[in-house]
Amino acid sequence: MKRMGVLTGGGDCPGLNAVIRGVVLRAAKYETDVMGFRRGWQGLLDGGQTTLLKLDDVEDIHALGGTIIGTSRADPFAVPDGPDQVRRNLEHHKCQSLIVIGGEKTLGAGYRLFRMGLPVVGVPKTIDNNVAATDYTFGFQTAINTATDAIDRLVTTAKSHGRVLVVQVMGRNSGWLALYAGMAGGAHQVLIPERPFDLDEVCKNIKRRFGNGSDFSVIVVAEGARPADSKALPLSEPPSMDGAEDGVARTLAKIIAERTGLETRHVALGTLQRGGSPTAFDRALGLRLGLKAAELAQAGKFGMMTSLRGTEIVAVPLEQALETLKTVGDDLIKETGDLFD
Numbered sequence: 001m002k003r004m005g006v007l008t009g010g011g012d013c014p015g016l017n018a019v020i021r022g023v024v025l026r027a028a029k030y031e032t033d034v035m036g037f038r039r040g041w042q043g044l045l046d047g048g049q050t051t052l053l054k055l056d057d058v059e060d061i062h063a064l065g066g067t068i069i070g071t072s073r074a075d076p077f078a079v080p081d082g083p084d085q086v087r088r089n090l091e092h093h094k095c096q097s098l099i100v101i102g103g104e105k106t107l108g109a110g111y112r113l114f115r116m117g118l119p120v121v122g123v124p125k126t127i128d129n130n131v132a133a134t135d136y137t138f139g140f141q142t143a144i145n146t147a148t149d150a151i152d153r154l155v156t157t158a159k160s161h162g163r164v165l166v167v168q169v170m171g172r173n174s175g176w177l178a179l180y181a182g183m184a185g186g187a188h189q190v191l192i193p194e195r196p197f198d199l200d201e202v203c204k205n206i207k208r209r210f211g212n213g214s215d216f217s218v219i220v221v222a223e224g225a226r227p228a229d230s231k232a233l234p235l236s237e238p239p240s241m242d243g244a245e246d247g248v249a250r251t252l253a254k255i256i257a258e259r260t261g262l263e264t265r266h267v268a269l270g271t272l273q274r275g276g277s278p279t280a281f282d283r284a285l286g287l288r289l290g291l292k293a294a295e296l297a298q299a300g301k302f303g304m305m306t307s308l309r310g311t312e313i314v315a316v317p318l319e320q321a322l323e324t325l326k327t328v329g330d331d332l333i334k335e336t337g338d339l340f341d
Contacts, residue, residue: 002032004297005095006053008067009040009074009106013125013139014278015286017061017068019101022290024058030298035093040102041109042074045082047089062283065276076109083116090118097297099290101125103137104325107305111318114303121296122305122318123289127274130174133321134307138286143170143273144180150269151185155218161263162215164206164256168249168268171222174327177273178222179336187220189340191252194328196228202252203259210262219256221248223268246270288313 006023008016024034036051037043043050051057051069061068076082090098097119100110103126114120124131127143147169158165167187169178175192182190189205191197206217225248227233233255235247246268253266278286285308292306292313304315 002030003035003093003095004032004097004099004294005035005037005044005090005093006069006099007037007040007043007101008069008071008125009100009102009109010071010125011073011103011127012066012071012274013127014065014142014274014276015138015282016066016071016101016125017058017064018278018283018286019123019125019138019290019293020053020068021058021062022287022292023099023294024053024055026291026294027298028055030294032294032298035095036069039070040072040074040106041076041086042072043069044086044089044098045074045076045079047085047092050093062287063277065278073105075105077112083113083118086113087116087118097121097300097302099123099293099297103128104131104322107131107318108322111303111322114318119297119300119302120318121293121302122321123293124305124307124321127177128171128174129176130325130327131321132324132326133305133316135310136285136308138282138289139274139278140176140282142276142279142282143177144184145279146273146276147177147181147269148184150267150272151181151187151218151220154267155186155216158216158218158265164217164219164253164260164262164264166219166221166249166253166256166264166266168221168223168246168266170269170273172224173325175222175225176328178220178225179328179332182220183336183339185218185220187218187340189217189219191219191221191225192328193222193224193226195333196226199227199229199232199255203256206256206262207260219252221252223248
């Protein structure tokens with residue numbers, strides 16, 4: 001019996017289970033077993049953390065958040081003899097291919113292993129939408145909806161109390177989530193990593209808004225956003241891997257209150273953004289990416305990644321996806337500039 005392996009690495013993301021379901025459904029057509037390696041690369045390093053995935057196991061998982069095989073931020077290249085352990089355990093479990101579902105770091109490890117001769121196929125995953133060579137990553141739309149719903153709720157409190165409210169969303173090095181959630185939630189300012197902000201200008205815009213008769217203001221800030229003057233916003237730690245810290249929003253809210261004299265609060269949405277059931281779009285996208293990944297693995301087209309291009313699911317070289325991070329471009333920033341104070 002033929003067999004392919006699958007793992008999910010990095011942070012959890014709505015739609016992971018839909019991808020797994022797609023892999024198992026397509027593999028069954030090829031009369032191929034699917035071995036799930038639990039907790040990301042850790043399952044392949046340990047060798048014993050495995051789950052043989054049957055059709056019954058994935059029948060209704062597309063609607064579930066998270067991942068049924070677990071995840072971690074383990075890195076095979078951070079462990080002595082890690083790549084050889086991965087190779088040995090793939091051979092031990094008789095896997096002729098490995099489908100790696102993850103973001104930049106998980107896919108990066110997969111590509112390095114492919115360069116060492118391992119049969120790897122990638123599937124891009126991140127709510128940050130910052131993986132290159134694909135139009136969108138699954139999980140991004142669900143995260144936008146979650147963040148927008150939170151902003152909608154927070155606006156009612158800010159408006160009722162006449163406050164400035166700083167809402168921090170994920171995005172260590174890209175502002176896709178902040179920009180789209182800010183647009184959808186009607187934020188008055190959006191601060192993203194791609195464009196260092198001027199703290200004086202932020203405060204000036206708030207005061208102008210209040211001076212024009214408004215009595216509340218909502219600012220959406222990506223966790224990786226920083227001022228042009230690094231000394232203007234003293235931060236002791238870099239953005240966390242899981243968005244759990246509220247440093248940017250907390251510090252920014254404190255400075256805004258001091259400079260404007262306005263009551264200011266902050267909220268960090270944190271891991272709330274990556275949890276819960278995926279939207280219909282992310283379920284369908286994840287399923288299609290999984291089907292295509294199994295197809296590539298079956299055909300022996302290793303070193304490739306599944307990608308959404310327009311409305312089509314295509315294969316692109318993993319190397320192309322890892323050449324650079326996909327960040328918000330100047331054209332989109334200019335296009336949306338009139339929406340914000």
